[in-house]
Amino acid sequence: MDMNPTAAHSALSPAAVRVAVARLLAWLPAGPVAVLGDPAPPLLRALRQAGVAVQGDVAGRTTVAAIVVLERADAAQASEQLQPLLAGVAGPVCIVVAGEAAATGNRATWEAAVIKAEWRKHPLNERVAPYGELDRVTGLLMIAFERVPEQALAVYPLKALEEERDLHTDMTREPGRRSDAHMTRYAQAAQFIQAGDRVIDVACGLGYGSYQLAHNSLAVSFTGLDASEYAVDYANLNFAPASPTAMNFVVGDAQNLSDMADGSADFAVSVETLEHLPQPDLLLAELHRVLSPRGRVYASVPNDWSDETGEDPNPFHFHVYDWARLVTQFQRHGFVIEKAWLQDAGGGQKRHLSARSMLEIDPVAGPACDGEWLLVLARKAGAPQQAEEDPLARVRALLSEGRRNDVQVNLEAHFNATDPLLRARAHALAAIIAAGEGAADVTGNHWQHVQTSAREALSTLSTETDAAGLLHLAARQLATDNDTRPGALQLQLRAHAPVLATVLGVQPALLADIDDRAVVSGPVEGAEQINIGARDVRQLIDAKAWLDGKFHEHMQRIVELERYTTELEAARLWLDGQYHALTAEVQRLSPPPTPPSDSAA
Numbered sequence: 001m002d003m004n005p006t007a008a009h010s011a012l013s014p015a016a017v018r019v020a021v022a023r024l025l026a027w028l029p030a031g032p033v034a035v036l037g038d039p040a041p042p043l044l045r046a047l048r049q050a051g052v053a054v055q056g057d058v059a060g061r062t063t064v065a066a067i068v069v070l071e072r073a074d075a076a077q078a079s080e081q082l083q084p085l086l087a088g089v090a091g092p093v094c095i096v097v098a099g100e101a102a103a104t105g106n107r108a109t110w111e112a113a114v115i116k117a118e119w120r121k122h123p124l125n126e127r128v129a130p131y132g133e134l135d136r137v138t139g140l141l142m143i144a145f146e147r148v149p150e151q152a153l154a155v156y157p158l159k160a161l162e163e164e165r166d167l168h169t170d171m172t173r174e175p176g177r178r179s180d181a182h183m184t185r186y187a188q189a190a191q192f193i194q195a196g197d198r199v200i201d202v203a204c205g206l207g208y209g210s211y212q213l214a215h216n217s218l219a220v221s222f223t224g225l226d227a228s229e230y231a232v233d234y235a236n237l238n239f240a241p242a243s244p245t246a247m248n249f250v251v252g253d254a255q256n257l258s259d260m261a262d263g264s265a266d267f268a269v270s271v272e273t274l275e276h277l278p279q280p281d282l283l284l285a286e287l288h289r290v291l292s293p294r295g296r297v298y299a300s301v302p303n304d305w306s307d308e309t310g311e312d313p314n315p316f317h318f319h320v321y322d323w324a325r326l327v328t329q330f331q332r333h334g335f336v337i338e339k340a341w342l343q344d345a346g347g348g349q350k351r352h353l354s355a356r357s358m359l360e361i362d363p364v365a366g367p368a369c370d371g372e373w374l375l376v377l378a379r380k381a382g383a384p385q386q387a388e389e390d391p392l393a394r395v396r397a398l399l400s401e402g403r404r405n406d407v408q409v410n411l412e413a414h415f416n417a418t419d420p421l422l423r424a425r426a427h428a429l430a431a432i433i434a435a436g437e438g439a440a441d442v443t444g445n446h447w448q449h450v451q452t453s454a455r456e457a458l459s460t461l462s463t464e465t466d467a468a469g470l471l472h473l474a475a476r477q478l479a480t481d482n483d484t485r486p487g488a489l490q491l492q493l494r495a496h497a498p499v500l501a502t503v504l505g506v507q508p509a510l511l512a513d514i515d516d517r518a519v520v521s522g523p524v525e526g527a528e529q530i531n532i533g534a535r536d537v538r539q540l541i542d543a544k545a546w547l548d549g550k551f552h553e554h555m556q557r558i559v560e561l562e563r564y565t566t567e568l569e570a571a572r573l574w575l576d577g578q579y580h581a582l583t584a585e586v587q588r589l590s591p592p593p594t595p596p597s598d599s600a601a
Contacts, residue, residue: 010040011071011099016140020096021046023128024067027094027144028052031064036085038071043096066093073097075105078113086114090147092122097141107134107141111175118153119145120172120208121183123215131184135346135355148173152238167316168231170206170238180356181345183212185271185375188341188358189298190216192377197266200225200290202283203254203273207235213269214245223265224249225257255282263292271300271375274329275317284333291380297335300375301326303342303367305350323366326374335378337363342371391422392429399433407433415449421463424453424470431477443477450474 012020020043032053035044047054055063066089073081086093097110111121122144129142148156161170171179186209193199195218201210204224214222222245226232235249252259254270255277268287274280287297301321305312312320319325327337340363344354351372361367363376391414398406414426431446451474457467 010038010042012040012042012069012140014042016098017042017046019140020142021050023142024094025050025052026127027122027124029064029092032062034063034066034089035069036066036089037069037096038073040069040071040096040098043067043069063091065091068093068095070095070097070101070110071099073101075101075109078105078110079116082110082113083117086117086119092144092146093119094122094128094142094144097143098139102139102141107143108176110141111143111179114143114145115173115175116158118148118158120148120170121179122146123172123212126184126187126216129180131180131187131356132358134180135357149238149242151241152234155237156234164230168205168228168234170208170234172208172211177345177347177356181343181373182271183208184358185209185298185300185343186212186269187216188375189213189269189271189377192296192298192339193217193219193267196220198264199223199267199269200260200265202257202268202270202287203227203276204231204235204249206231207239207249209269209271210235210247210249211239211243214243214247219245219267221245222247223260225252225254227251227253255279255286257286257290260286260290262289263295265290266292266295268295268297269299270297272302274299274301274326275312275319275321278318280319281329281333284329284335288334288380293380293382295380296338297330297378298376299378300343300373302350303371303374321374323374326376327366330376330378334381336381337376337378339363339377340366341375342367342369343373343375344371345373348372391417392425395426395429420453420456421460421467421470424450424457424467424474427453428470428473447474447477451478 024047032055033047034055035047036056044054068082068085070081082095093114095110095114097105115121123146125144128144158173161173169179169182171182190213193213197217197219199210199213199217199219199222201207201213201222201224204210204226205228207224210222210224213219222243224232224235224247226235226249229251232249232251240247240249250259254273268291270283270287274283277283284297287295291297302312302314302317304320304322305314305317306320310320330337340361342357342359342361344351344357344359346352346354346356351370354372358375359371367374395407395410395414398410408430411426411430414422415430417423417426427446427449431443431450434442434446450470454467454471454474457463458471460467
């Protein structure tokens with residue numbers, strides 16, 4: 001496929017290009033990048049404008065990563081078309097599928113083609129393929145991969161995994177929804193790992209989860225434990241050598257962590273484990289002992305996968321979990337649920353047609369609707385809660401309620417804070433509010449305070465990056481002499497969206513929430529694609545709860561009717577028997593008819 005940037009028109013719309021570039025910038029390592037496959041001039045131009053050193057091939061050049069653009073490829077021949085493109089690529093690669101290629105093949109088709117070539121999903125794949133959006137957007141597919149290390153591939157080619165697939169699956173080498181569901185849990189768990197944490201992954205399986213945690217957090221060590229020697233050997237060969245953080249996998253029993261000292265870990269991950277253990281209480285008791293006072297656990301279980309018998313049909317599951325049982329078990333062993341989620345993947349034995357989603361639920365009230373999995377983040381009772389909400393969250397809440405006077409009072413309380421970064425952020429938010437009200441002098445005064453406080457915050461390593469972003473934003477605002485033309489402020493702030501998101505705490509709508517709606521949308525893999533707001537979600541949840549109630553009510557009625565039908569059939573058979581018996585008795589007692597005599601004739 002020709003990579004001439006002046007070639008045929010690209011199928012990537014401006015909206016799709018903006019989304020693709022934003023995600024690629026969050027994923028790409030620093031250095032030159034090769035862009036291969038179909039010509040996509042808008043994408044190349046946007047990447048170069050963002051400061052990416054783009055090359056058209058990998059031959060004879062040193063590149064850190066590659067982007068393969070597929071717009072007119074045929075999904076039916078995905079393997080044949082991808083193999084020559086991937087042949088010369090050593091570093092990670094992101095496949096960008098658009099146009100006809102996205103319309104003719106679903107996500108799993110393209111994943112399978114790359115995995116077949118002995119690649120695996122990249123540990124930062126979530127950055128280019130956010131789990132909750134995979135069923136909301138069509139017309140643009142992005143999937144990141146890395147090569148399976150040669151030393152691991154020599155022992156564990158893809159075929160070698162087939163024998164262990166029922167018990168252990170390397171989800172980085174598995175296409176489809178179930179793989180997405182498992183990998184996104186680790187990406188989510190990593191958000192709650194604090195810098196310097198010692199992490200244990202209990203029942204780690206083949207180790208891909210620990211590897212993902214290592215790439216997405218600032219933990220200092222990882223210990224994976226699994227009862228399977230095969231799994232531990234696989235993890236130590238495939239993932240430990242490639243991990244950016246010290247990582248070790250050992251054979252052990254999740255119900256007996258006696259080899260681990262008291263307080264020797266700060267964060268524990270154990271997904272899809274409790275239901276597999278004969279005595280899951282032993283694991284939770286051990287985790288409470290092994291975790292430090294500030295320790296936390298991230299865990300998941302299937303949400304009531306029982307059949308009509310009340311048992312889980314999976315032969316490897318010893319227990320059926322629901323919300324009440326999960327919470328009670330954690331509380332019994334000294335844990336408090338901090339956060340909780342319901343997860344769906346679709347394509348399974350339960351909620352087969354559901355779209356991929358991760359819905360946060362109230363950790364006290366529990367779920368208001370059904371879901372395929374329950375996930376929780378729990379802390380040891382008495383441990384300090386994770387960092388409270390941003391100090392400016394209260395200000396933004398008051399602002400959204402229109403309580404202008406209270407906003408001013410709360411902001412002024414932060415103008416003299418001891419933390420210079422907080423002072424800078426408070427003045428920046430005040431400047432934005434004042435600019436919106438047309439108070440140019442007040443706006444300029446606040447931006448000057450932002451400059452002063454941000455310069456002070458530059459001296460601290462932990463706040464240096466955020467302070468630099470604020471300093472640049474303030475300088476731009478002061479340089480424009482507080483341009484009051486309609487829309488000028490919005491354009492300036494849009495240009496500094498990362499500053500707003502990470503420093504001011506004002507979360508702008510994600511690119512995907514706006515621009516993805518311009519990308520072709522429609523049903524994919526049996527699930528209908530929708531874009532809805534929080535109020536709509538609540539209404540749908542309430543409607544679904546009502547429908548579930550009616551469904552169960554009618555199902556109960558159907559069961560009763562079926563029981564009556566069975567009883568009626570039994571009665572009919574009894575009556576038939578009685579009728580035939582009575583008929584036979586009548587025939588026996590009745591005299592035979594006398595034939596007419598000749599004389600009578």
